[in-house]
Every structure is written in structure tokens, then in C-alpha cells.
Amino acid sequence: MSGNWKDLTDNVNFMANNLTSQIRQIAVVSTAVAQGNLSKKITVDAQGEILELKDTMNTMVDQLSAFAAEVTRVAREVGTEGRLGGQARVPGVSGVWKDLTDNVNSMANNFTYQVRNIAQVTTAVANGDLTRKIDVDAQGEILQLKSTMNTMVDQLSSFASEVTRVAREVGSEGQLGGQARVEGVEGTWKRLTESVNELAGNLTTQVRAIAEVTSAVARGDLTRSITVEAPGELAQLKDNINTMVSTLRQTTKTNQEQDWLKSNLARISRLMQGHRDLMEVARLIMSELTPLVSAGHGACYLYDGGRLNLIAGYGIQPGSSPKPCFELGEGIIGQAALEAKQIILENVPADSITIETGLSRSHPAQIVVLPILFENKVLGVLEMASFTQFSQVHVAFLTQLVETIGVTINTIMANSRTEALLTESQRLAIELQERSDELQRQQEELRRSNAELEDKAALLAKQNRAIEIQNFQIEQARRTLEERAEQLAVSSRYKSEFLANMSHELRTPLNSLLVLAKLLTENAEGNLTPQQVEFARTIHDAGSALLQLINDILDLSKVEAGRMDIHPQAMSLAALVEYMEATFAPLARDKGLSFTVDVDPSVPGDVSSDEQRLQQVLRNLLSNAVKFTHQGEVRLEVTRAPGDVPYVDEKLQGAQEMLAFKVVDTGIGIAPDKLEVIFEQFRQADGTTSRKYGGTGLGLSICREIARLLGGEIHVQSTPGAGSTFTLYLPPSYSGPLAASDGGAITSLAASDGHEVDVPELHIKEILPEIPLPTDPPMAQLAPIPDGHVHDWQGDDPLSGAKILIVDDDIRNVFALTSVLERHGSTVVYAENGREGIEQLERNEDVALVLMDIMMPEMDGWATTSAIRKMPQFADLPIIALTAKVMRGDREKSIASGASDYVPKPVDVDRLLERLRGWLMRGRNVGTERTRGVPAPEPRDSQEA
Numbered sequence: 001m002s003g004n005w006k007d008l009t010d011n012v013n014f015m016a017n018n019l020t021s022q023i024r025q026i027a028v029v030s031t032a033v034a035q036g037n038l039s040k041k042i043t044v045d046a047q048g049e050i051l052e053l054k055d056t057m058n059t060m061v062d063q064l065s066a067f068a069a070e071v072t073r074v075a076r077e078v079g080t081e082g083r084l085g086g087q088a089r090v091p092g093v094s095g096v097w098k099d100l101t102d103n104v105n106s107m108a109n110n111f112t113y114q115v116r117n118i119a120q121v122t123t124a125v126a127n128g129d130l131t132r133k134i135d136v137d138a139q140g141e142i143l144q145l146k147s148t149m150n151t152m153v154d155q156l157s158s159f160a161s162e163v164t165r166v167a168r169e170v171g172s173e174g175q176l177g178g179q180a181r182v183e184g185v186e187g188t189w190k191r192l193t194e195s196v197n198e199l200a201g202n203l204t205t206q207v208r209a210i211a212e213v214t215s216a217v218a219r220g221d222l223t224r225s226i227t228v229e230a231p232g233e234l235a236q237l238k239d240n241i242n243t244m245v246s247t248l249r250q251t252t253k254t255n256q257e258q259d260w261l262k263s264n265l266a267r268i269s270r271l272m273q274g275h276r277d278l279m280e281v282a283r284l285i286m287s288e289l290t291p292l293v294s295a296g297h298g299a300c301y302l303y304d305g306g307r308l309n310l311i312a313g314y315g316i317q318p319g320s321s322p323k324p325c326f327e328l329g330e331g332i333i334g335q336a337a338l339e340a341k342q343i344i345l346e347n348v349p350a351d352s353i354t355i356e357t358g359l360s361r362s363h364p365a366q367i368v369v370l371p372i373l374f375e376n377k378v379l380g381v382l383e384m385a386s387f388t389q390f391s392q393v394h395v396a397f398l399t400q401l402v403e404t405i406g407v408t409i410n411t412i413m414a415n416s417r418t419e420a421l422l423t424e425s426q427r428l429a430i431e432l433q434e435r436s437d438e439l440q441r442q443q444e445e446l447r448r449s450n451a452e453l454e455d456k457a458a459l460l461a462k463q464n465r466a467i468e469i470q471n472f473q474i475e476q477a478r479r480t481l482e483e484r485a486e487q488l489a490v491s492s493r494y495k496s497e498f499l500a501n502m503s504h505e506l507r508t509p510l511n512s513l514l515v516l517a518k519l520l521t522e523n524a525e526g527n528l529t530p531q532q533v534e535f536a537r538t539i540h541d542a543g544s545a546l547l548q549l550i551n552d553i554l555d556l557s558k559v560e561a562g563r564m565d566i567h568p569q570a571m572s573l574a575a576l577v578e579y580m581e582a583t584f585a586p587l588a589r590d591k592g593l594s595f596t597v598d599v600d601p602s603v604p605g606d607v608s609s610d611e612q613r614l615q616q617v618l619r620n621l622l623s624n625a626v627k628f629t630h631q632g633e634v635r636l637e638v639t640r641a642p643g644d645v646p647y648v649d650e651k652l653q654g655a656q657e658m659l660a661f662k663v664v665d666t667g668i669g670i671a672p673d674k675l676e677v678i679f680e681q682f683r684q685a686d687g688t689t690s691r692k693y694g695g696t697g698l699g700l701s702i703c704r705e706i707a708r709l710l711g712g713e714i715h716v717q718s719t720p721g722a723g724s725t726f727t728l729y730l731p732p733s734y735s736g737p738l739a740a741s742d743g744g745a746i747t748s749l750a751a752s753d754g755h756e757v758d759v760p761e762l763h764i765k766e767i768l769p770e771i772p773l774p775t776d777p778p779m780a781q782l783a784p785i786p787d788g789h790v791h792d793w794q795g796d797d798p799l800s801g802a803k804i805l806i807v808d809d810d811i812r813n814v815f816a817l818t819s820v821l822e823r824h825g826s827t828v829v830y831a832e833n834g835r836e837g838i839e840q841l842e843r844n845e846d847v848a849l850v851l852m853d854i855m856m857p858e859m860d861g862w863a864t865t866s867a868i869r870k871m872p873q874f875a876d877l878p879i880i881a882l883t884a885k886v887m888r889g890d891r892e893k894s895i896a897s898g899a900s901d902y903v904p905k906p907v908d909v910d911r912l913l914e915r916l917r918g919w920l921m922r923g924r925n926v927g928t929e930r931t932r933g934v935p936a937p938e939p940r941d942s943q944e945a
Contacts, residue, residue: 799826
């Protein structure tokens with residue numbers, strides 16, 4: 001063909017080739033895309049719509065390639081490399097490809113959040129933080145994983161909490177018996193929980209077993225031992241404690257046996273002392289020794305005349321008595337004496353010896369035969385038979401005792417021989433004396449003749465030496481008087497110091513006795529019977545009487561040594577009379593007596609004297625009057641003294657202004673010949689030291705001396721059976737003591753019938769001499785406190801809640817005072833010496849008051865008080881000095897060292913409580929004033945009270 005057909009054919013073929021080439025390349029690219037190969041593109045030339053298709057196909061391939069690369073990258077980073085948070089970024093996509101890209105990114109994002117939340121929770125669990133949980137939204141298997149992880153965290157938290165609780169209770173707080181309870185755990189956690197519970201259970205069982213045994217040991221029960229199973233170090237501890245208990249048990253038993261052995265050796269040795277009869281000593285040994293070693297039969301043989309003779313027995317039956325004598329080497333008795341050795345017979349045949357009682361007949365199980373020796377010389381043999389085996393301690397006791405018996409028997413035998421020799425010596429001495437008397441009579445005549453010549457020769461020499469001897473004697477007497485005066489002064493000082501020390505040693509235990517007896521008589525808890533309360537009251541009265549005796553002896557010694565000081569001051573006579581009436585009216589009523597006080601209107605209202613000493617004298621006189629008056633009345637009269645009183649002291653003769661304190665009673669009276677001796681020490685009206693009415697015999701002697709020191713005298717008038725009148729004459733103004741050596745005691749007779757009666761003497765129930773209270777504390781004035789009566793505090797008790805420090809080296813006083821203070825709500829801390837007291841104050845700066853003992857070792861109360869006052873924080877702390885050594889100057893020295901107050905022992909509980917309340921109230925007021933800016937009051941004058 002040619003022409004148009006040829007061109008048409010060529011064009012058709014060209015078109016077909018182009019279409020074929022383009023379609024085939026499009027197909028190849030489409031096939032590659034379908035097969036996932038995005039590396040191919042359409043490269044054939046094209047035009048028109050085919051070109052648009054080519055560009056569209058190539059653009060699609062580029063977009064699919066970019067999409068595939070991004071998705072592959074995200075999948076690789078998230079799924080393979082674990083790099084969470086990746087996102088696919090394909091620009092220009094839309095439709096399904098954009099949705100697919102968004103879905104892939106959403107999947108990667110959700111997976112990232114879920115995995116990161118799980119990772120955070122697992123990391124917190126790994127770090128021990130069990131408070132975190134997976135809270136991201138999840139579905140499917142991720143939701144199951146989330147639930148599983150959260151459940152695991154809950155179980156681990158519960159497990160950790162329970163294990164921690166058990167560990168704290170058992171290991172830290174010591175609360176044994178705790179168990180961990182974790183619900184729902186399985187596998188390792190369950191086994192771990194069971195292991196912890198088993199550990200706690202084992203520790204509880206083991207520790208409680210150890211605690212039970214150690215508590216039993218602390219109570220003295222040594223029969224217990226640890227039986228619980230324990231491994232390792234606890235097993236060693238168990239074995240050590242069991243070994244310790246066993247050792248303690250054995251040691252205790254050994255000590256008890258040794259105590260028994262030594263005490264009984266000493267007791268029987270004491271029983272044997274002083275006896276001079278061998279038979280009596282042998283019977284004493286058998287009666288004491290045989291039951292002591294649990295023997296039922298015994299015999300004692302004494303070696304005399306070459307044989308052992310029976311001298312005493314125990315449980316010997318008529319008809320079956322032991323053999324009365326043995327030769328040396330004969331039988332076991334003779335063999336033991338021959339060898340000087342102890343013999344013990346075991347498994348004694350039943351038919352050999354019988355021990356009988358009224359109800360039974362038995363055979364001994366063991367016989368002990370012991371020789372009695374002294375310096376290897378046999379003095380006798382001791383035989384004992386027992387139903388049981390003798391213990392080792394019994395055998396040791398018998399072995400040691402026979403040595404003591406040997407010494408005693410030898411001593412008795414030696415004394416017997418000595419007495420026989422002494423008798424013979426006395427007989428020979430009498431014969432020799434008779435012959436000597438004859439010779440003396442013959443020589444006497446020669447001596448008389450020689451004496452006449454010697455007297456004449458010596459007369460001249462004696463006359464010459466007489467003047468020299470007299471001069472020497474005068475000089476010697478002068479020196480002797482000077483030495484005796486010096487010795488008397490030293491003796492007086494020694495006596496005062498001795499009495500002071502004895503006062504301290506007696507008052508210290510007496511303080512705790514009186515305080516505790518006082519607490520028992522009050523019976524605050526109500527758990528004592530009336531009889532027990534009466535016992536306690538009797539103890540308190542006996543202690544008070546002992547205290548009064550101590551005070552009397554000290555007062556007497558002070559007077560004799562010239563050391564009793566008088567402190568005159570203005571005093572109200574009305575207050576003195578009221579005090580006497582309040583004190584003795586109840587005593588008189590108890591005895592059914594009438595008691596009155598009459599004061600003459602002309603008597604001045606105020607006098608100048610020592611109130612304490614005047615009270616002491618009047619208390620003595622009134623107490624004697626009440627004690628020796630069985631019916632009638634006792635009367636105290638205060639008047640002006642008449643002008644015709646026959647005073648003994650020259651200073652009072654002619655005195656016009658004198659007061660008379662008359663104590664009148666209707667009692668038993670005093671015999672006229674005994675009126676002069678009643679003022680002597682330790683004397684009764686019958687001239688002896690008998691004590692029909694009790695007392696020490698010092699009261700009137702002390703009253704006489706105190707009256708002299710006050711510048712007055714005591715006169716007495718008495719009629720036996722009708723009564724007595726003791727009159728104390730005093731000047732209204734103190735002008736010094738009298739010089740009379742007998743104190744001005746004078747007696748006069750009203751009537752007499754010759755009957756002898758006992759003399760009234762001092763016996764009062766005052767526990768302590770009156771010491772005025774401090775004036776600074778805001779407290780009520782104290783009235784006399786009758787016996788057995790306690791003042792109840794009205795309102796808020798300052799003692800309640802107050803912390804009080806007691807510094808005392810005597811633990812008995814600490815216990816007594818603590819018992820009193822704690823009963824009133826106080827908190828008590830104590831120290832046994834001054835240094836510990838300062839340390840206690842530094843540890844307890846809230847202490848409100850200090851009770852300071854003076855006589856303490858290492859650092860006494862004065863030094864301790866001075867040291868405390870140097871500490872600024874305790875400058876105003878109330879410190880009350882307590883001492884049982886009440887000597888002159890002690891109070892002033894205590895106040896000068898910084899003490900706030902001074903109280904002697906034994907303390908009066910009621911008055912001590914009043915003083916404590918006063919000082920505590922004062923301390924509160926000082927604290928309040930300081931808070932308001934008011935200056936604290938100045939310390940009290942050291943001379944107060």
C-alpha cells in the first residue's frame with residue numbers, strides 16, 4: 001500500500017505502538033504497585049490524557065511510597081526499636097490514604113500512652129512505690145494487662161503493708177504474736193507471706209518462752225527452763241539461759257545448805273557454851289542434833305577409864321537399848337574410836353535395829369558413826385541412825401560439829417580438873433596460912449621494938465620534909481585542877497558532839513517510823529482493820545515517847561553545858577493561855593477531869609520572854625498534872641505574885657513585879673520527904689528510878705533549869721492524896737538568867753500524912769518544839785493540832801501537781817516523805833547526795849520546791865544549797881532544810897547557806913504539809929508578780945524563827 005492508506009496504516013500502527021507501550025508501562029507500574037513495589041514509575045513519553053494518567057500514576061506511586069516509608073518508619077520505631085511517640089507524616093494525601101495515615105498515627109499514639117503508663121507503674125513498683133496504678137484507657141488484651149498490673153500492685157501494696165506491720169510490731173514495738181494477712185495472693189507472694197508469718201510465729205514462741213523463764217528467775221523460781229525448739233543463735237541463747245538457771249539453782253541450793261550448816265553450827269555451839277556438866281551437854285547434843293539431821297535414833301559415848309561409856313541417847317527403847325560400853329576396837333563404835341575415822345553403814349539389815357514410836361516400828365536405812373576428837377585425841381563417839389540416806393550437807397554438818405563438841409568436852413574436862421586442883425590448892429594454902437600466921441606472931445614482937453626506934457629516928461626527918469611536901473602538894477594540886485578543868489571542857493565538847501551525832505542517828509530512822517505510822521493511822525485507803533490502825537497508833541505513840549526522851553536528854557545536856565539559848569521577845573499572854581487550853585482541854589476530858597484556865601484581870605496583856613521555852617515548862621507541868629490526877633480537876637491560874645514569896649535567889653528577893661503561873665491539881669500528891677528530890681534527874685518520889693507512872697525522870701529537872709534561864713523559879717506545894725500546886729514565878733520583862741546553881745527550886749509543905757507516892761514527871765505527846773512559820777507565804781496562822789487530827793486543805797491544794805525534789809541519803813526517809821507527798825498529788829524526784837540533787841534539778845527545771853537533808857556524805861546540804869543558789873534559774877526556788885542533828889547555830893547556818901526554811905527531824909507531817917503549801921503558794925505569787933513585771937520580794941531575814 002501507498003499513499004494515504006500507507007500513512008494511515010503507519011499512523012494507526014504508530015498509535016497502536018504508543019498505546020501499547022504506554023498501556024504496557026502503566027500495566028507494569030500498576031502490577032508493581034499491586035505487588036507492593038513502589039520503586040517503579042511510568043517513564044514512557046505520552047501526551048494528552050495519557051500524559052495526565054502518567055502524571056497521576058506517578059504521583060500516586062510517590063504518595064504510596066512516602067506513605068509506605070512513613071508507616072514502615074513508625075512501625076519500626078514503635079514496634080521494633082521501642083521508640084514510642086513516633087508519628088507518620090505524609091504530605092498531600094487525602095481520602096483513604098489520609099484516613100489510613102491518621103489511623104496508623106492514632107494506633108501508635110494509643111500504644112505509646114498505654115506502654116508508657118505501664119512502664120511508669122512498673123518502674124514505680126521496681127522503685128518500691130506501690131501507690132501508682134495504670135489509669136490510661138485501654139481495650140482488649142491491653143485492658144486485661146492493665147487490670148492484671150493494677151491487681152498485682154494492690155496485692156503487693158497489701159503484702160508490703162502487712163509485712164511492714166508485722167515487722168514493726170514484732171521487731172520494733174515488741175508486740176509478739178502478730179501475723180500478716182494478705183487476701184488473694186498466690187505463688188511466690190503467698191509463700192513469702194507464709195514465711196514472714198512463720199518467722200514472726202517462731203520469734204513470738206521463742207521470745208515468750210525466754211521471757212517466761214527469765215520472769216520466773218526474777219521472781220526466784222528456778223524450776224523453769226526453756227523447752228521451745230530454736231535454731232542458730234537463739235538455740236545458743238536458749239542453752240545459755242537454761243545453763244544459767246541450772247547454775248543459779250545449784251548455787252542457791254549450795255548457799256542455802258551452807259547457810260543452814262553455818263547457822264546451826266553457831267546455834268548449837270552457843271547452846272553448849274556455859275555448861276559445866278558433861279551429862280547435861282551430852283543430853284543437849286542428842287536432843288538438838290538428832291532431829292536436826294533428820295535422824296530417828298542416836299547415842300553418845302564418852303571415853304573414860306580406857307572404855308567408851310554410853311552417857312546419852314535419843315529414841316532409845318527399853319529392852320533394846322544400845323550396848324552400854326565398848327572397848328577400843330570393839331564393834332563399829334570401838335573401831336571408829338580406834339581409827340579416829342568416820343564410818344558410814346549402808347543397807348542396814350532389817351533385824352539389826354528398830355526405831356519405834358507409839359504408832360509405828362521402822363528400820364533405819366543408814367548409820368553414821370563419828371569419833372569426837374580434840375587435837376587427835378579421842379574423847380568419845382557419836383552415832384546417828386536415819387530412815388533415809390544422810391544428805392551431804394548433813395554429813396558435812398556432823399563432821400564439823402564433832403570438832404566443836406570435842407572442844408567443848410575438853411574444856412569441861414579441863415575445867416573439872418582445874419576445879420579439883422584449885423580445891424587442893426586452897427586446902428594447902430589454908431595450912432600454909434596457919435603456919436605463916438604463927439611465924440608472923442613471932443616476928444611481930446621484933447617489928448614493934450624496931451618500929452619504936454625507927455619512929456624516933458624518922459620523926460625529925462619527917463618534920464624537916466613536911467614543909468617541902470606541903471609546898472609540892474599545893475603546886476601539884478594547882479596543876480591537877482588546871483588539867484581537870486581543861487579535861488572537863490574537852491569532855492563537855494565531846495559530850496555535846498556525841499549527843500548531837502546520837503540525836504542524828506536516832507532521829508533519822510525515827511523520822512520514817514513516825515511518818516509511816518502517821519500514814520497508817522490515817523488509813524486513807526480504808527484497807528486496815530481497827531486493830532491494825534490501833535497497832536499503828538501505838539507505834540506512833542511509842543516513837544513520839546522516844547523522841548521526847550531524845551529531846552529531854554538534849555535539853556538537859558544543853559543546860560549543863562551552858563549552850564541553851566534564850567530568845568526573849570514580846571508575846572501575847574492571851575495567845576499563850578489559848579494554846580494551853582486548846583492543847584490540854586481534850587486530854588482532861590478524855591480522863592473525865594475538869595480543866596479550867598483563870599487569868600487575873602490585873603495581869604498585863606503582853607510579856608517579854610522566850611515563848612517556846614515558857615510553853616515547854618507549862619506543857620510539862622500541865623502534862624504531869626493531867627497524868628497524876630485520876631478524878632477532880634486540873635487548873636491553870638495566871639496572877640500577879642504576892643509580895644511575900646520566899647524566893648531562893650537573891651536577885652528575886654524583894655521583887656514586886658512578878659507573875660505567877662499556878663498549875664493546880666487534885667491528884668495523888670507528893671510525900672513531904674520527897675519534895676526536895678523530885679527536881680533531880682531520873683528520880684521518882686520514892687527516891688529510886690522506878691517508873692510506876694512512866695516517864696524519864698527528866699521533866700522537872702529541865703523545867704527547873706529553864707525557869708532559871710528565864711529569870712524565875714518553880715515552887716511546889718503538895719498534900720499526899722489531895723493534890724499538888726506547882727507555881728512558876730517569872731518577871732514580866734526578861735532581865736537575864738538567875739545565878740543559883742539549883743535553879744531556884746524550892747518546896748513547901750501544905751499537909752502530910754507520911755504516905756509515899758510517885759512524883760509527876762514530864763510525858764507529853766508534842767512531836768516537835770514549836771518553830772514559827774515564815775511570814776512571807778500567804779497562809780493561815782497555824783493553831784495547835786490535836787493528836788490524830790489532820791487539817792484538810794480548803795480549795796485548790798498547792799501540793800497537787802507540784803514537783804518536789806527530796807535530797808536525802810537515807811532511803812527510808814525518802815520513802816516515807818514520798819508516800820506522804822504522793823498521797824496529796826505531788827510528783828516526787830529524789831537524789832541520794834548533793835551532786836545528784838544538782839543533776840536532778842538540771843534535768844527537772846520545773847521542780848517547785850526542794851527538801852534538803854543536811855547530814856549527807858560527799859556534799860552536805862549546806863554546800864548543796866549554796867551551789868543551787870549560785871544558779872540563776874533557781875535563785876527563788878524554795879529550799880527547806882531537814883536535819884536530825886539539831887544543834888546550836890544549825891538553823892542560822894542553813895539560812896545563811898541559802899535555805900528558805902528549817903525543819904528538824906522527825907518531821908510533824910501535818911505541820912510539814914502546811915509549810916510546803918505556804919512556800920508553794922509564795923512561789924506561785926512570785927511567778928505571777930514577775931509575769932506582771934512586779935519585782936520579787938526580798939529573801940527572809942536569816943534570824944527569823
